[in-house]
Amino acid sequence: MSAVIEIEGLRKTFHSLRNGRRVAVDGFDLLVEAGQIHGFLGPNGSGKTTTLRALLGLVRADSGRMSVLGEPSPQLLPRVAGRIGAIVESPQFFGNFTGYRTLRLLARAGGVPIARVDEVLDTVGLRDRGDERVKGYSLGMKQRLAVASALLKDPQLLILDEPANGLDPAGIREMRDLMRSLAAAGVTVLVSSHILGEIQLICDHVTIISRGRRVATGRVDEVLAGYDRHEFLVRVAEPERAVELLHEAELTASVDGEALVVGGVTDPTVISRVLGEQGLWVGELTPLRPDLESVFLELTGAGGHPSVPRQVDDSGPLPGAGDAEIDLDVRGVDA
Amino acid sequence: MNLVRAEVERLSARRFVQLMVVLLVLAFGVTAATTLAGSHKPSAEELSSARSQAAEARQSMENTFQQCLARQNGALPPTDSEQYFPSDCSEIDPTLRDRLPIAADFLPGVFSFAQQARPLLYFLIAFLVLFGFLVGASYIGADLNSGGVVNLLLWRPRRMTVLGAKLGTLLGAVLGLAVVASVVYLATFWVIGQTAGLGGPLGGDFWRSLGAVHGRGLVLVLLASALGFAIATLGRHTSAALGAVAAYAVVWELGARLVLEIVDARRPDQLMLSSYIGAWLSGEARFYDSRLCTGTETGMYCEGFYSLTWAPSLVVLLVLTGALTAAAFAVFRRRDLI
Numbered sequence: 001m002s003a004v005i006e007i008e009g010l011r012k013t014f015h016s017l018r019n020g021r022r023v024a025v026d027g028f029d030l031l032v033e034a035g036q037i038h039g040f041l042g043p044n045g046s047g048k049t050t051t052l053r054a055l056l057g058l059v060r061a062d063s064g065r066m067s068v069l070g071e072p073s074p075q076l077l078p079r080v081a082g083r084i085g086a087i088v089e090s091p092q093f094f095g096n097f098t099g100y101r102t103l104r105l106l107a108r109a110g111g112v113p114i115a116r117v118d119e120v121l122d123t124v125g126l127r128d129r130g131d132e133r134v135k136g137y138s139l140g141m142k143q144r145l146a147v148a149s150a151l152l153k154d155p156q157l158l159i160l161d162e163p164a165n166g167l168d169p170a171g172i173r174e175m176r177d178l179m180r181s182l183a184a185a186g187v188t189v190l191v192s193s194h195i196l197g198e199i200q201l202i203c204d205h206v207t208i209i210s211r212g213r214r215v216a217t218g219r220v221d222e223v224l225a226g227y228d229r230h231e232f233l234v235r236v237a238e239p240e241r242a243v244e245l246l247h248e249a250e251l252t253a254s255v256d257g258e259a260l261v262v263g264g265v266t267d268p269t270v271i272s273r274v275l276g277e278q279g280l281w282v283g284e285l286t287p288l289r290p291d292l293e294s295v296f297l298e299l300t301g302a303g304g305h306p307s308v309p310r311q312v313d314d315s316g317p318l319p320g321a322g323d324a325e326i327d328l329d330v331r332g333v334d335a
Numbered sequence: 336m337n338l339v340r341a342e343v344e345r346l347s348a349r350r351f352v353q354l355m356v357v358l359l360v361l362a363f364g365v366t367a368a369t370t371l372a373g374s375h376k377p378s379a380e381e382l383s384s385a386r387s388q389a390a391e392a393r394q395s396m397e398n399t400f401q402q403c404l405a406r407q408n409g410a411l412p413p414t415d416s417e418q419y420f421p422s423d424c425s426e427i428d429p430t431l432r433d434r435l436p437i438a439a440d441f442l443p444g445v446f447s448f449a450q451q452a453r454p455l456l457y458f459l460i461a462f463l464v465l466f467g468f469l470v471g472a473s474y475i476g477a478d479l480n481s482g483g484v485v486n487l488l489l490w491r492p493r494r495m496t497v498l499g500a501k502l503g504t505l506l507g508a509v510l511g512l513a514v515v516a517s518v519v520y521l522a523t524f525w526v527i528g529q530t531a532g533l534g535g536p537l538g539g540d541f542w543r544s545l546g547a548v549h550g551r552g553l554v555l556v557l558l559a560s561a562l563g564f565a566i567a568t569l570g571r572h573t574s575a576a577l578g579a580v581a582a583y584a585v586v587w588e589l590g591a592r593l594v595l596e597i598v599d600a601r602r603p604d605q606l607m608l609s610s611y612i613g614a615w616l617s618g619e620a621r622f623y624d625s626r627l628c629t630g631t632e633t634g635m636y637c638e639g640f641y642s643l644t645w646a647p648s649l650v651v652l653l654v655l656t657g658a659l660t661a662a663a664f665a666v667f668r669r670r671d672l673i
C-alpha cells in the first residue's frame with residue numbers, strides 16, 4: 001500500500017500585526033494511503049484548512065515534511081498537480097461568469113479537454129443550470145460547482161475541505177455516493193467534515209486534529225474500538241435491586257433513566273446470568289458502542305458543560321492527554 | 336499558451352474593462368461628432384483672407400521687433416511712448432518664436448488636423464494611461480480577492496508562471512487596444528480634416544513627430560498598466576494602487592512641492608514624477624531654476640530654465656516600474672494565499 005499523502009511535523013504560525021502570533025498547525029502528522037477514503041476531523045480553528053493549504057502550496061509551512069503522490073510538496077507539486085482535484089474551504093468563483101464558463105476557463109488553463117466540463121456538470125447535478133451566472137447560484141449550487149471543478153481533472157487524489165457545506169440532505173447523500181463510486185474507481189479521497197455521522201458512513205480511515213496536533217488516527221472501526229468501554233444498556237423491572245446484585249457480582253452498574261448502564265465485563269451473558277439467577281429477567285441488553293461523535297468530543301475536549309458556551313480555542317488535547325494519542329493505524333490490513 | 340488564452344478571456348469578460356472600453360468609444364464618438372459638427376471646409380475666399388491675415392500678423396511682429404532694435408540702438412527717439420518694448424529685444428524676435436501665426440489661426444470654425452493632431456493624441460494617451468492603470472490594478476486586485484488566483488494555483492501551482500501570464504496578458508491586451516484605438520482615432524480625425532476641415536501641411540516631419548509622440552505614449556500606457564498591476568499585487572487589493580497614486584499625488588506632488596518651495600530647495604521639479612512623465616511624452620520639458628541666473632549681470636539676458644530630456648526620464652520611469660514589478664513578483668512568490 002503506497003502513501004498518497006504524507007505529512008510529518010507540519011508547523012505553521014500566522015503572524016499579524018494586530019493579533020500577533022497564532023500557531024495554526026503545531027507538529028501535525030498525516031498519512032493517507034492509496035485507495036482510502038480518509039476522514040479529516042477537528043473542531044473549528046483546529047488547523048484542517050491550514051494543513052490542506054500548506055499541502056497544496058498555498059501557504060508556506062514553517063517546518064515539516066510533506067509529499068503528495070510521491071513528490072515532495074510544495075517543491076515538486078507542479079508535477080502532480082494535474083492528478084489532484086482539490087477544494088479548499090468553499091472556493092470563491094467570479095460571479096459574472098456562468099458555471100460552464102468558469103469550468104471551461106479552468107479546463108483550458110489546465111489542459112483538460114473541454115468536453116469534460118459537461119460531464120462533471122452532469123455529475124454534480126448542475127447540467128441544466130450550467131449556463132447561469134455563478135452569482136445567482138445558491139450556496140449548495142456553488143459548492144457543487146466547486147466539487148465539479150475538483151473532478152474536472154479526473155483526479156487520482158481528491159482533497160475535499162467540507163464538501164457538504166451548504167448541501168441539502170439529498171445533496172449530502174449524492175456526495176456520499178459520489179465519493180464511494182470514486183473510491184471504487186480507485187481514487188483516493190481525503191475529506192474534512194463536521195458531519196461525523198457522514199464520515200462514519202463513508203470513511204474507512206480517519207485522522208482527528210485538535211489545536212494543530214493529531215490526536216487520533218487509524219481505521220475508523222479501530223479508533224472506535226479504542227474507545228469502547230465495554231458497557232451495556234440493560235432494561236429490567238427493578239433497576240435499583242439489579243444494581244445491587246450486579247455490584248455484588250463485582251460489575252459496575254448505574255441507573256440511567258429507566259435503564260442501567262453496566263460495565264466491567266466483556267461477555268454480556270454474565271449480566272443476564274447474574275440477574276436471571278435472582279429472578280430478574282433482562283428485557284433488553286444492548287452493547288454501548290462509541291460512535292465517532294462521542295470519540296471526537298472526548299478527544300477534542302469539546303464535550304464541555306452544555307450551559308457554558310464553548311469557545312473555539314477551548315478545544316484541545318485533554319490535560320495530560322497530549323502524548324496519549326491513539327494510533328491504531330495498521331498498515332496493510334485494509335479490507 | 337493555454338494559460339494566456341484563458342487569461343485573455345478572463346480579462347475581456349471583466350465588467351470594468353468593458354465599461355472602460357465603452358467610455359473610450361463614447362468619448363471618442365463625442366469628440367469626433369462635435370468636431371465634425373463645428374467644422375466646415377473653408378472656401379477659397381476664406382482661405383486667401385486667412386492667409387493674408389496671417390501674413391499681416393507676421394509682418395506686424397517683425398515690425399515691432401525692428402522698432403525695438405532701433406530704439407535699443409538709439410536710432411529711434413523714445414517719444415513713441417504708447418508702444419511697449421521689452422528691455423531685451425530678443426524676447427520678441429519672431430525668428431526665435433516656437434511658432435508663427437499661420438493661416439489656420441485665422442480660420443474660425445475650421446478643424447485643422449495638422450494643428451489639432453498632437454493635443455488630440457495627448458488626450459487619448461491620457462485616457463489610455465488611466466485605462467491601463469485602472470485595468471491593471473483591478474484585474475489582479477479582484478482576482479486576488481475573489482479567490483480566482485487560488486483556484487488557478489490549484490491547477491497550475493507555479494506562482495511565477497501564473498503571475499507572469501497575467502501580467503503578460505494584461506500588457507499585450509492593453510497594447511493591442513491602445514494601438515487599435517489610437518490608429519482609428521487619428522485616422523478618423525485625419526478624414527475629418529481632409530473632408531470637412533483643413534488638411535494642413537502634413538509633411539514627413541509632421542508624421543515623424545506625431546509618430547514619436549504616439550510611440551512614447553504607448554510606452555507610457557504600458558508602464559502605467561504594469562505599475563497598477565504591481566502595486567495592486569503588493570497591496571493585495573485594487574484600492575492599494577488607487578490609494579498609492581492618490582497619496583503620492585497629494586503628499587508628494589502637492590505637499591512636498593510646497594515645502595520644497597518654502598525652503599527654497601533647488602530644482603524641486605527634478606524630484607517630481609510628473610516632470611519625467613511630461614519630459615518623456617513631449618521629448619523635453621523645461622523648468623525654471625532661479626539660481627541659474629544669479630550672478631549674471633543685470634541687463635544681460637538669462638533664461639533661467641533647465642531642461643529634462645526624454646532619455647533620463649525614460650530611465651527614471653523604467654527603474655520605478657521595474658523595481659515595483661520585481662518587488663511584486665518577489666512578494667507573491669512567498670506569500671500565503673488565503
Ligand SMILES: Nc1ncnc2c1ncn2[C@@H]1O[C@H](COP(=O)(O)OP(=O)(O)OP(=O)(O)O)[C@@H](O)[C@H]1O
Nearest residue numbers: 014022024042043044045046047048049050051673
Ligand atoms: N490567514 C490567517 N491569519 C491568521 N490566522 C489564521 C489565518 N488562517 C487561519 N488562521 C488561524 O489558524 C487556526 C486554524 O485555522 P483553520 O482555518 O486551519 O481551521 P479549520 O480546522 O479549517 O477550522 P474550520 O473547521 O472552522 O474550517 C485558527 O486559529 C485560525 O484563526
Ligand SMILES: [Mg+2]
Nearest residue numbers: 048049089161
Ligand atoms: Mg476549515
